[in-house]
Amino acid sequence: MSSNDHHLPTPIKMKYFTPGTKIIFAVMVAGIGAYIYRLIFGLQAATNLNDQYPWGIWIGIDVASGVALAAGGFTSALLADVFHKEKYHVIVRPALLTAMLGYTFVVIGLLADLGRYYNVWHPMLPSMWQGNSVLFEVGICVMIYLNILYIEFLPIVAERFKGRVNLPGALARLNGFFESILSVADRTLGRFISLFIIAGVTLSCLHQSSLGTLMVIAESKMSHLWWTPISPLLFLVSAIAVGYPMVIFESIIASRSFGLKPEMHVLSSLAGYTPVLLGIYLALKIGDINTREAWPLVFAGNTQSLLWILEIAMGVVIPLVMLLFHRIRHSVGGLFTAATLVVLGVVLNRINVFLVAYTPLYGKTSYFPSIFEIMLTVGLIAALVLVYRAIVMIFPVISVPAAER
Amino acid sequence: MGISRRDFLRTVAIGGTTLLAGDVRAEHAARLNCDKTFGVLVDTGVCIGCRKCEWACSKKNFNPEADPVFFDDKNVFKDHRRPNALAYTVVNEFRGPEPGSHPFTMKVQCMHCNDPACVSACIVGALKKCEFGPVTYDASKCIGCRYCMVACPFQIPAYEYFNAFDPQVRKCSFCYDRIVEERKRPACVEVCPSEALTFGTRRELIDMAHSHRFQIYRASGPARSAGDQCERDNTARDLQAVCSPLDALRAFGSGNDGIKREGREKKGAS
Numbered sequence: 191m192s193s194n195d196h197h198l199p200t201p202i203k204m205k206y207f208t209p210g211t212k213i214i215f216a217v218m219v220a221g222i223g224a225y226i227y228r229l230i231f232g233l234q235a236a237t238n239l240n241d242q243y244p245w246g247i248w249i250g251i252d253v254a255s256g257v258a259l260a261a262g263g264f265t266s267a268l269l270a271d272v273f274h275k276e277k278y279h280v281i282v283r284p285a286l287l288t289a290m291l292g293y294t295f296v297v298i299g300l301l302a303d304l305g306r307y308y309n310v311w312h313p314m315l316p317s318m319w320q321g322n323s324v325l326f327e328v329g330i331c332v333m334i335y336l337n338i339l340y341i342e343f344l345p346i347v348a349e350r351f352k353g354r355v356n357l358p359g360a361l362a363r364l365n366g367f368f369e370s371i372l373s374v375a376d377r378t379l380g381r382f383i384s385l386f387i388i389a390g391v392t393l394s395c396l397h398q399s400s401l402g403t404l405m406v407i408a409e410s411k412m413s414h415l416w417w418t419p420i421s422p423l424l425f426l427v428s429a430i431a432v433g434y435p436m437v438i439f440e441s442i443i444a445s446r447s448f449g450l451k452p453e454m455h456v457l458s459s460l461a462g463y464t465p466v467l468l469g470i471y472l473a474l475k476i477g478d479i480n481t482r483e484a485w486p487l488v489f490a491g492n493t494q495s496l497l498w499i500l501e502i503a504m505g506v507v508i509p510l511v512m513l514l515f516h517r518i519r520h521s522v523g524g525l526f527t528a529a530t531l532v533v534l535g536v537v538l539n540r541i542n543v544f545l546v547a548y549t550p551l552y553g554k555t556s557y558f559p560s561i562f563e564i565m566l567t568v569g570l571i572a573a574l575v576l577v578y579r580a581i582v583m584i585f586p587v588i589s590v591p592a593a594e595r
Numbered sequence: 596m597g598i599s600r601r602d603f604l605r606t607v608a609i610g611g612t613t614l615l616a617g618d619v620r621a622e623h624a625a626r627l628n629c630d631k632t633f634g635v636l637v638d639t640g641v642c643i644g645c646r647k648c649e650w651a652c653s654k655k656n657f658n659p660e661a662d663p664v665f666f667d668d669k670n671v672f673k674d675h676r677r678p679n680a681l682a683y684t685v686v687n688e689f690r691g692p693e694p695g696s697h698p699f700t701m702k703v704q705c706m707h708c709n710d711p712a713c714v715s716a717c718i719v720g721a722l723k724k725c726e727f728g729p730v731t732y733d734a735s736k737c738i739g740c741r742y743c744m745v746a747c748p749f750q751i752p753a754y755e756y757f758n759a760f761d762p763q764v765r766k767c768s769f770c771y772d773r774i775v776e777e778r779k780r781p782a783c784v785e786v787c788p789s790e791a792l793t794f795g796t797r798r799e800l801i802d803m804a805h806s807h808r809f810q811i812y813r814a815s816g817p818a819r820s821a822g823d824q825c826e827r828d829n830t831a832r833d834l835q836a837v838c839s840p841l842d843a844l845r846a847f848g849s850g851n852d853g854i855k856r857e858g859r860e861k862k863g864a865s
Binding site for chain 2: 310
């Protein structure tokens with residue numbers, strides 16, 4: 191922290207509701223409406239899922255893309271806390287918050303998709319553990335990692351509220367209880383936090399790759415543009431590659447929204463890693479298509495081939511080339527554009543793998559999400575933005591230069 | 596490529612995914628007891644498409660009062676139907692590739708695979724391959740993730756999407772209660788008037804598949820060695836294909852797009 195004394199994490203002080211926030215709030219309310227509709231009337235009424243298409247955008251976007259975009263949490267912890275690149279400490283807290291909220295909303299979205307959501311805790315019972323299931327690996331990892339993220343966030347809560355817990359009204363009698371939790375956390379966590387950080391990085395690598403293994407079992411139903419035995423490796427590498435662009439993406443948006451200057455000196459050098467990571471990913475993607483001799487599919491000219499080309503060109507090649515230029519890395523607009531492209535590319539990849547590539551054997555129609563599915567997905571993103579905004583106003587997450595505090 | 600797909604997968608798995616799986620397939624094959632495991636041999640050559648199996652299945656699993664007249668309608672053959680949450684088995688009509696060829700009918704249902712993808716996919720072990728052959732479902736464990744439906748290569752498990760509070764995965768249970776507890780044959784086998792369905796242990800059925808009656812079909816059907824099916828690691832699909840005049844399940848796999856499918860080629864060749 192020493193090198194950044196003039197940049198200390200501080201709660202942002204500004205009005206919560208702006209015209210933009212009100213619009214996002216309305217989108218969130220619509221999403222809550224869709225959620226309630228699904229809970230009352232069931233999946234058939236709320237979604238376009240059927241026996242041929244058991245998974246829709248709630249899995250492809252809410253879960254798979256959500257988990258991928260939350261990768262900023264573990265990749266920045268890796269950089270700052272494990273490799274001790276001290277100058278990146280300013281991004282750790284915002285990235286941690288995104289990961290924590292991202293995973294929380296992944297679980298909320300997943301609950302909407304599960305037919306028997308009230309049984310979601312079953313994978314925790316050793317009697318129901320199913321070690322052959324990739325989904326079990328994903329489920330148990332996400333569950334543990336979510337808790338680790340909350341633990342990693344506890345010191346920030348302690349920093350803000352230790353000795354200052356003052357709940358209103360009837361909750362006041364719990365003040366002492368919360369106070370003692372915070373002081374225990376503050377005293378002990380400092381010693382063990384590195385363990386949690388390393389566990390978090392490990393668990394992330396595990397389930398980021400396992401998400402890619404999920405569709406490997408459905409070989410006969412998958413387009414061989416995306417069906418590949420190295421799918422787990424591709425998912426892991428793309429998750430690591432999207433980590434920093436996601437941090438850059440949200441950091442620039444947050445600075446804009448809170449009227450701060452983007453921390454370009456940190457973000458630009460962070461972006462220096464991205465071409466390398468994207469290059470590895472691109473080499474794996476091309477090598478995979480080459481090894482499986484799937485080039486005819488790439489040039490088939492159908493929707494799937496066009497989406498594959500779009501995914502690679504827009505999400506990998508263009509940002510890779512852009513970020514090679516010093517000038518683009520150091521301009522807010524250029525950096526933001528490149529980071530956004532990487533983020534969109536990874537989202538498109540997850541949608542492609544889970545939805546576009548999936549061509550059921552006896553499907554007579556194709557799947558397109560219903561209005562409720564779209565409302566719920568968009569509503570979850572809106573809710574995430576609103577909770578993020580609230581948390582950075584309450585807790586010291588975003589680093590603010592001393593002059594602007 | 597020098598290494599097989601499975602070896603490759605396993606290498607990838609060590610690279611960071613699940614280490615738990617191990618060589619599950621080998622375990623399954625070793626555990627399969629052909630004298631204890633039940634199966635049904637389907638002779639599509641004598642199936643008359645009467646849909647009585649559909650009626651019996653409906654009566655057993657959904658509505659004891661099911662009206663047989665409802666199942667006499669042959670117009671349903673205009674379409675290739677699929678099993679769903681309200682019908683575990685359906686009969687479809689197929690025609691051979693050459694014009695004017697005689698149609699044949701065949702029921703489609705859960706294959707109760709020896710190495711079921713749905714069972715290996717299930718996150719909580721709600722789907723189980725029981726030692727007598729049936730792949731059974733325990734709704735009390737199920738979380739409703741529908742990964743079994745993604746995993747099944749035959750697209751069999753169906754879901755009660757219409758049920759908002761207690762939806763279940765629905766598929767043929769091989770009449771588990773009848774064959775294991777009551778020592779009877781499955782409802783569809785019992786009702787079949789043309790003996791297109793034969794229930795027995797896996798060993799009996801494989802011997803039967805080698806018998807004279809089925810050799811006729813094998814001569815006209817695709818070249819496919821029954822081999823010692825019993826000890827080999829395969830799915831019930833192989834057993835059924837031995838005795839069908841056409842590889843009626845050729846819908847399985849999309850075929851000639853020029854993409855390497857090492858696993859499948861190997862399976863066909865061995």
